[in-house]
Amino acid sequence: MSNSAYDDLIAYVKTTSSLEEIGGVLMWDQEVMMPRKGNAQRSEQVAALEATIHARRTATEFADLIAAVDTGPLNDAEKMNVAESQKTYNRATKIPAKLATEIARVTAGAQQVWADARAANKFADFAPTLEKVLDLKREEAKCLSDGDPYDALLDDFEPGMKSGPLLELLSSIRPGLTELRGAIAEKGLTMPRVLGRHPAERQMAVARRLADAFSYDWEAGRLDYSVHPFSSGHNNDSRITTRVAEEDVFNCFYSTIHEIGHARYEQNMPLDLAGTPAGKYASMGVHESQSRMAENQIGRSREFTRWMFHVMEQELEPFGIETPEELYHAANRVETGFIRTEADEVHYNLHVLLRFELEREMVRGYLDVKDLEGAWNERFLRDFGVEVPDAAHGVLQDVHWSVGLFGYFPTYSLGNIYAGELYAAMRADIPDLDDGISKGDTSAAMGWVEKHVHKRAHEVPPEQIISDAVGHKPTGEPLLAYLKKKFGDIYDL
Amino acid sequence: MSNSAYDDLIAYVKTTSSLEEIGGVLMWDQEVMMPRKGNAQRSEQVAALEATIHARRTATEFADLIAAVDTGPLNDAEKMNVAESQKTYNRATKIPAKLATEIARVTAGAQQVWADARAANKFADFAPTLEKVLDLKREEAKCLSDGDPYDALLDDFEPGMKSGPLLELLSSIRPGLTELRGAIAEKGLTMPRVLGRHPAERQMAVARRLADAFSYDWEAGRLDYSVHPFSSGHNNDSRITTRVAEEDVFNCFYSTIHEIGHARYEQNMPLDLAGTPAGKYASMGVHESQSRMAENQIGRSREFTRWMFHVMEQELEPFGIETPEELYHAANRVETGFIRTEADEVHYNLHVLLRFELEREMVRGYLDVKDLEGAWNERFLRDFGVEVPDAAHGVLQDVHWSVGLFGYFPTYSLGNIYAGELYAAMRADIPDLDDGISKGDTSAAMGWVEKHVHKRAHEVPPEQIISDAVGHKPTGEPLLAYLKKKFGDIYDL
Numbered sequence: 006m007s008n009s010a011y012d013d014l015i016a017y018v019k020t021t022s023s024l025e026e027i028g029g030v031l032m033w034d035q036e037v038m039m040p041r042k043g044n045a046q047r048s049e050q051v052a053a054l055e056a057t058i059h060a061r062r063t064a065t066e067f068a069d070l071i072a073a074v075d076t077g078p079l080n081d082a083e084k085m086n087v088a089e090s091q092k093t094y095n096r097a098t099k100i101p102a103k104l105a106t107e108i109a110r111v112t113a114g115a116q117q118v119w120a121d122a123r124a125a126n127k128f129a130d131f132a133p134t135l136e137k138v139l140d141l142k143r144e145e146a147k148c149l150s151d152g153d154p155y156d157a158l159l160d161d162f163e164p165g166m167k168s169g170p171l172l173e174l175l176s177s178i179r180p181g182l183t184e185l186r187g188a189i190a191e192k193g194l195t196m197p198r199v200l201g202r203h204p205a206e207r208q209m210a211v212a213r214r215l216a217d218a219f220s221y222d223w224e225a226g227r228l229d230y231s232v233h234p235f236s237s238g239h240n241n242d243s244r245i246t247t248r249v250a251e252e253d254v255f256n257c258f259y260s261t262i263h264e265i266g267h268a269r270y271e272q273n274m275p276l277d278l279a280g281t282p283a284g285k286y287a288s289m290g291v292h293e294s295q296s297r298m299a300e301n302q303i304g305r306s307r308e309f310t311r312w313m314f315h316v317m318e319q320e321l322e323p324f325g326i327e328t329p330e331e332l333y334h335a336a337n338r339v340e341t342g343f344i345r346t347e348a349d350e351v352h353y354n355l356h357v358l359l360r361f362e363l364e365r366e367m368v369r370g371y372l373d374v375k376d377l378e379g380a381w382n383e384r385f386l387r388d389f390g391v392e393v394p395d396a397a398h399g400v401l402q403d404v405h406w407s408v409g410l411f412g413y414f415p416t417y418s419l420g421n422i423y424a425g426e427l428y429a430a431m432r433a434d435i436p437d438l439d440d441g442i443s444k445g446d447t448s449a450a451m452g453w454v455e456k457h458v459h460k461r462a463h464e465v466p467p468e469q470i471i472s473d474a475v476g477h478k479p480t481g482e483p484l485l486a487y488l489k490k491k492f493g494d495i496y497d498l
Numbered sequence: 499m500s501n502s503a504y505d506d507l508i509a510y511v512k513t514t515s516s517l518e519e520i521g522g523v524l525m526w527d528q529e530v531m532m533p534r535k536g537n538a539q540r541s542e543q544v545a546a547l548e549a550t551i552h553a554r555r556t557a558t559e560f561a562d563l564i565a566a567v568d569t570g571p572l573n574d575a576e577k578m579n580v581a582e583s584q585k586t587y588n589r590a591t592k593i594p595a596k597l598a599t600e601i602a603r604v605t606a607g608a609q610q611v612w613a614d615a616r617a618a619n620k621f622a623d624f625a626p627t628l629e630k631v632l633d634l635k636r637e638e639a640k641c642l643s644d645g646d647p648y649d650a651l652l653d654d655f656e657p658g659m660k661s662g663p664l665l666e667l668l669s670s671i672r673p674g675l676t677e678l679r680g681a682i683a684e685k686g687l688t689m690p691r692v693l694g695r696h697p698a699e700r701q702m703a704v705a706r707r708l709a710d711a712f713s714y715d716w717e718a719g720r721l722d723y724s725v726h727p728f729s730s731g732h733n734n735d736s737r738i739t740t741r742v743a744e745e746d747v748f749n750c751f752y753s754t755i756h757e758i759g760h761a762r763y764e765q766n767m768p769l770d771l772a773g774t775p776a777g778k779y780a781s782m783g784v785h786e787s788q789s790r791m792a793e794n795q796i797g798r799s800r801e802f803t804r805w806m807f808h809v810m811e812q813e814l815e816p817f818g819i820e821t822p823e824e825l826y827h828a829a830n831r832v833e834t835g836f837i838r839t840e841a842d843e844v845h846y847n848l849h850v851l852l853r854f855e856l857e858r859e860m861v862r863g864y865l866d867v868k869d870l871e872g873a874w875n876e877r878f879l880r881d882f883g884v885e886v887p888d889a890a891h892g893v894l895q896d897v898h899w900s901v902g903l904f905g906y907f908p909t910y911s912l913g914n915i916y917a918g919e920l921y922a923a924m925r926a927d928i929p930d931l932d933d934g935i936s937k938g939d940t941s942a943a944m945g946w947v948e949k950h951v952h953k954r955a956h957e958v959p960p961e962q963i964i965s966d967a968v969g970h971k972p973t974g975e976p977l978l979a980y981l982k983k984k985f986g987d988i989y990d991l
Contacts, residue, residue, distance in 0.1 A: 023546035026539065027520060034523060038531065042718040043735030046519065049773070053516035057550050225535040242536030280542070 010073040011083060017070050018090055019280035021061045026239065028054055033237045037229045037246060059105075062097035082283035082464040089164075089282030089463075096161075099148045108141045112409045119407035128378045128396040135406060136374045139367055142411050146368065155368040158412035162289040163419065165466045168365055168412075175358055175418050178481035183388055185489060186351050189339045189496045190390065196338040196495075200325025202251040205230075210320045211254070211313075212247055212261040218312070218445040219265045219299060221245075225272050234260040236267035236296075240279050243271035254324070255336060258313070259300050266299030267292060269451060273459035287458075288467035289413065293420025294427060295454065301350050301421075302428040302487065303450060307333045308443035316445070337495050341389055343398035351492060354418045355388045360403070361415040368411050423471050425484025427454065430475040503566040504576060510563050511583055512773035514554045519732060521547055526730045526737060530722045552598075555590035575776035575957040582657075582775030582956075589654075592641045601634045605902045612900035621871045621889040628899055629867045632860055635904050639861065648861040651905035655782040656912065658959045661858055661905075668851055668911050671974035676881055678982060679844050682832045682989045683883065689831040689988075693818025695744040698723075703813045704747070704806075705740055705754040711805070711938040712758045712792060714738075718765050727753040729760035729789075733772050736764035747817070748829060751806070752793050759792030760785060762944060766952035780951075781960035782906065786913025787920060788947065794843050794914075795921040795980065796943055800826045801936035809938070830988050834882055836891035844985060847911045848881045853896070854908040861904050916964050918977025920947065923968040 028051065035047055061067065071090050079087065115134045122131035146154030155168045163171075209228075216228060226238070231246035238244050245264035249257045270292060278284025286292045303309055311329040326332050339349045345356035363380055366372035372380060381400040382393045393399035405413055431453045432438055441449050457474035464470075471479045492498070521544065528540055554560065564583050572580065608627045615624035639647035648661045656664075702721075709721060719731070724739035731737050738757035743749045763785060771777025779785045796802055804822040819825050832842045838849035856873055859865035865873060874893040875886045886892035898906055924946045925931055934942050950967035957963075964972045985991070 019542070020546045020549070023539075023543045024550070027524065027543050027547060030527060030543070031520065031523060034527060038720065040716070040718050040720055040735055040737075042715070043731075046516075046733060046735055046772075049512070050516045050520050050523070053513045054520060056513070057517070222535070223533070225533050227531065227533055238536075240539060242533055242539055244533070279539075 008075065008078060010075065011079065014070040014074055014090060015086065015281055017067060018086065021058060022280040024054060024058050029237050033244060036231045059097060062093055067094055082278060085283040085464060086281045096149060100145055104141070104144060104148065108145065108409060111137055111141055112407070115407045116404065119404065123397050123401040126395050126397045128400055131401060132374050138407065138409050139374060142409050143368060153369065155365045155412060158368060162413050162416050163467065164288055165468065171415055171419065174422065174481060175361065175415060178354060178485050179358055181485040181489070182351060182355055185492060187390065188498050189351065189492060190341060192496050192498065194496055197326055197331045197335045199254055199335055201322060203254050203321050203324070204251065205249040207321050208249050208254055208257045211316055212257055214316050215258060215261050216265050219262065219269055219447050220451055221265050221268060222272050226268055234264050236264040239271050240274055240276060243268040259304060262304040263296045263300040266296035270295040270459050273455045274462045275460055278462060283464050284462050287463045287470050289416035290419035290423055291458065291467045291470060293417055294423035295458065297421050298424035298428055302424055303442060303447055305336050306442060308439045310336050311443050312445035334495060339492060341391055343393060344402055350488060354421055357414055357418040359384050359388060364406065364411050364414060422481050422484050423479060425487055426471060426475045426479045427458065428487065429483035501568065501571060503568065504572065507563040507567055507583060508579065508774055510560060511579065514551060515773040517547060517551050522730050529724045530739060552590060555586055560587055575771060578776040578957055579774045589642060593638055597634070597637060597641065601638065601902060604630055604634060605900070608900040609897065612897065616890050616894040619888050619890045621893055624894060625867050631899065631902050632867060635902050636861060646862065648858045648905060651861060655906050655909050656960065657781055658961065664908055664912065667915065667974060668854065668908060671847060671978050672851055674978040674982070675844060675848055678985060680883065681991050682844065682985060683834060685989050685991065687989055690819055690824045690828045692747055692828055694815060696747050696814050696817070697744065698742040700814050701742050701747055701750045704809055705750055707809050708751060708754050709758050712755070712762055712940050713944055714758050714761060715765050719761055727757050729757040732764050733767055733769060736761040752797060755797040756789045756793040759789035763788040763952050766948045767955045768953055771955060776957050777955050780956045780963050782909035783912035783916055784951065784960045784963060786910055787916035788951065790914050791917035791921055795917055796935060796940055798829050799935060801932045803829050804936050805938035827988060832985060834884055836886060837895055843981060847914055850907055850911040852877050852881060857899065857904050857907060915974050915977050916972060918980055919964060919968045919972045920951065921980065922976035
């Protein structure tokens with residue numbers, strides 16, 4: 006490779022990427038380590054860093070470097086790097102500084118307004134602010150593209166994906182999910198529960214063994230506490246956090262596995278492309294497929310929970326569950342609830358679909374904020390069969406819209422659909438997959454995704470990575486089939 | 499204040515300062531939290547950040563902002579900000595990029611060469627590398643100033659200080675110290691020792707109470723482990739680290755107090771000047787005066803160790819010391835040793851003076867690297883009365899020169915001299931100072947330095963802060979008088 010113009014571009018891009026990584030370190034520190042009073046200083050630091058990054062993204066030097074590259078002789082990953090650089094430059098330059106500042110200003114305050122409205126349980130307190138945020142995001146979308154404004158926002162999280170086909174894909178599993186939900190509710194079985202209060206250190210001892218089961222590389226990461234679990238960093242510094250509620254060990258255990266799924270993806274990415282767009286995660290949907298597959302398809306499987314039962318026996322005081330099969334059932338309890346983040350595998354995507362359709366209508370201008378609560382409640386009753394009791398358990402439950410995240414929700418469900426596809430393909434490829442999993446050894450599964458997903462990073466568009474891995478264009482069928490089989494068995498349908 | 503040119507300069511300076519603070523966060527993270535494999539990535543991040551900071555320091559925009567300010571109507575702190583901005587610009591622009599890169603490259607490798615040479619106990623292995631480092635630093639000094647090259651380097655750590663008067667000041671305590679050292683050695687008393695192995699958690703419980711005794715603000719800082727104790731950060735995010743050796747509790751306790759002394763200085767600095775030169779520490783000497791006074795004048799006093807004895811009784815298993823007076827003696831054992839970092843109060847400044855004089859001669863071109871080991875050993879015998887056994891216990895013990903730190907050593911002793919002055923003035927001002935200290939309450943002492951030193955930050959040159967605080971130009975007398983009185987009493991001289 007002696008395309009020196011390309012090399013110059015990559016050097017520039019890598020420096021920007023290093024500065025972006027610093028932003029990640031600051032965020033991690035703020036959530037996990039920073040003393041309380043450090044907040045104001047930290048805001049100044051973040052603002053200074055972001056201004057630096059923005060200046061690099063909008064620099065004429067950057068545009069000139071991109072323009073100088075002859076893409077003819079480049080391979081896929083290299084072409085992706087040039088295309089993504091162009092996209093970054095376009096996004097950064099198309100949004101006027103005044104609008105960007107206004108969005109930052111309004112969303113910074115909006116999160117508090119949302120939190121207050123949720124505490125007061127009153128959508129009307131939040132509606133005028135949400136309207137402002139929505140208007141600004143619609144204006145941003147208009148700057149980015151002449152086409153569908155929702156697609157313009159979605160593209161930030163799921164490159165290349167259009168919301169029409171995405172809606173079709175996600176909607177395809179809706180009838181199956183509502184049917185399954187209804188059948189389980191009708192059956193009315195009660196699942197066992199994990200009992201007792203379990204101190205943080207004991208739960209963390211289990212959490213570390215869960216991370217080991219997924220070959221988490223402790224020399225390239227760490228596990229800490231935070232209020233909301235998250236993963237952060239890339240490559241050889243990919244950290245996760247978890248939380249502990251003494252009376253609810255699954256909260257800690259499955260948060261840990263979820264974040265480990267994200268972190269293993271980051272740890273495995275190809276180092277030779279590190280710091281370039283092609284060497285980063287393909288999309289939010291692909292990222293989520295890795296966390297959800299670890300958490301659900303593997304972590305909530307009969308085989309894995311069998312092993313986890315023995316780990317819990319070793320690390321915890323008695324927890325009110327007598328057999329591995331009971332633990333499997335406890336980990337797969339299905340219950341109609343109002344809160345997305347607490348939802349089981351059957352309900353989860355129904356929560357997401359509702360948000361996706363509503364936010365899409367709002368961004369496209371077909372749904373007014375003043376009608377949002379009504380639309381939410383009506384739709385919820387239809388899909389879940391129960392009435393939303395109040396705004397805090399309904400339209401006010403998620404932070405996303407207050408901070409301007411429109412176009413993010415559907416990537417959660419897309420991730421589940423991708424996870425369904427990948428897991429089915431993996432099972433077909435590896436007949437004895439369950440043998441390892443039932444011993445707490447997921448290396449066969451992890452090796453498969455490492456090869457087919459992780460190591461490809463963002464060399465090609467996200468959907469292509471999945472279709473290359475599974476041999477066809479992804480559909481909702483495998484996910485739905487998996488859910489029907491698993492819960493049909495557990496709930497004796 | 500409506501000098502808008504000044505305000506523009508300050509806005510620029512504060513942004514650069516926020517980026518510098520980020521460098522501090524990255525450094526802390528690297529030493530305390532970062533997973534081992536994260537090193538390479540982190541180096542890229544730091545390099546990207548440093549390039550950004552360097553670009554801001556050398557920007558024409560910066561020079562123009564400085565030039566636009568009319569300093570006439572400015573107060574002391576504001577004048578300091580303009581002067582220090584000019585100095586920053588000058589230093590950054592006077593050193594050619596090529597030389598800066600070469601220094602970074604050579605010193606990065608030199609530290610490993612030094613570590614290997616120390617392990618091999620062979621100065622000759624390090625000498626050629628040290629020569630290269632020295633040549634580069636002398637070249638840097640020449641770029642910075644037409645005058646004395648050592649003064650040019652010293653100015654980075656002790657603004658405004660010249661090495662001639664500094665040598666005179668530090669040398670003034672040398673005869674008194676060698677005499678005191680000799681008298682103690684001749685007396686041959688054996689001091690009690692703290693015995694037993696004490697687990698890290700128990701030692702840390704004491705360390706936290708020591709921090710409390712100095713009113714360390716835990717909401718504006720934190721205490722962690724690291725290989726080498728250090729303090730980092732500013733204002734409302736001023737963190738410290740300590741280390742634990744199970745069989746040597748003083749290592750942890752006095753490292754903690756030392757770093758707390760640094761951190762209290764940072765926590766107390768005036769917020770209205772935060773992010774500007776006038777709102778930062780005055781000099782390394784002043785910084786060290788705060789840590790050494792906390793550690794020695796207060797922390798090793800009869801009154802403080804009396805309180806510490808009871809804390810140790812509460813937190814530790816029996817430690818072989820029966821009375822507060824025994825602990826006071828144990829904490830003040832004087833022993834001729836070869837290693838600076840392990841030296842007691844009597845020997846410490848003799849170690850520093852030796853290094854200061856040798857490095858000054860080297861930078862000024864009067865001492866060749868090939869003659870350094872001989873000069874060291876000869877001088878050591880003269881001041882300490884014993885022969886250096888080998889290079890690892892002599893000329894190879896400190897990392898400083900390998901990383902290009904010339905002009906740094908004397909600030910350690912200057913800090914001790916300042917601490918001597920400040921403590922004497924404080925005692926004169928507060929007659930009942932010992933009452934609080936003997937109860938583990940240093941708030942009177944801390945209040946005094948807060949007012950006279952911390953809150954003044956760098957409004958005026960460092961030496962002026964000290965002389966304003968004590969009412970005269972600082973000398974070595976109070977330190978020497980304090981040492982003679984304290985150790986004359988302990989060693990019954």
